[in-house]
Amino acid sequence: MKLTPLQKRAARLERNKSEVDVNLVSLIDIFTILLFFLLSSATGVETLSSPKAVKLPQSTAETSPRETVVVVVSHDDILVSGRRVATVAEAMATEGDLIASLKAELEGLPGAAPEQPPAQSKSVTIMGDKDIPYRLLRKVMYTAARANFSDVSFAVIRKYEAS
Structure with a gap:
């Protein structure tokens, strides 16, 4: 039995079909960077902006x-x-x-x-x-x-x- 090109493609897709793998490495990298940014920006330290004409002790x-x-x-x-x-x-x-x-x-x-x-x-x-x-x-x-x-x-x- 001779298959049409469309049937061959469908068979190849069915043969090569596997479970979807999610690459977690890139997601972990993104979340690590996001966590680092949030922790470093939310340290709770406030600073007052000082005019250049004032030298504080x-x-x-x-x-x-x-x-x-x-x-x-x-x-x-x-x-x-x-x-x-x-x-x-x-x-x-x-x-x-x-x-x-x-x-x-x-x-x-x-x-x-x-x-x-x-x-x-x-x-x-x-x-x-x-x-x-x-x-x-x-x-x-x-x-x-x-x-x-x-x-x-x-x-x-x-x-x-x-x-």
């Missing part, structure tokens, strides 16, 4: 930064959340420790309303240049306290000790 701080209002104090300006509120010269020239423009800006932030219950502490992170005078830093801290920011943190560069 080094410290052996153990706590990680959290999201708060950021006050940047450079050699020239005082910024709140990236917006300039005063110059360092103006702040140093003011009588007393209160910087009025900084206090007004901090009080005008969303979530910084004075009618908040006192049990809920408001946090501020001061990112000050390592060479600013202590007198200026004291004025910024005093002003933040007068604007009802009771939890004050300082941004530093983590210095790792050789053990």
Whole structure:
């Protein structure tokens, strides 16, 4: 009996038919890369972006930064959340420790309303240049306290000790 080309092809396919093998090596590679990426990107370490004009001091701080209002104090300006509120010269020239423009800006932030219950502490992170005078830093801290920011943190560069 002579088979047609179509029948020959069908017979050959039937003869060579086997169970479908799934190559798991490539799937394992993909899942390993995906797992490595997820673990490395979800380590829970937060960093604050530091302006180039501010050189932060080094410290052996153990706590990680959290999201708060950021006050940047450079050699020239005082910024709140990236917006300039005063110059360092103006702040140093003011009588007393209160910087009025900084206090007004901090009080005008969303979530910084004075009618908040006192049990809920408001946090501020001061990112000050390592060479600013202590007198200026004291004025910024005093002003933040007068604007009802009771939890004050300082941004530093983590210095790792050789053990």
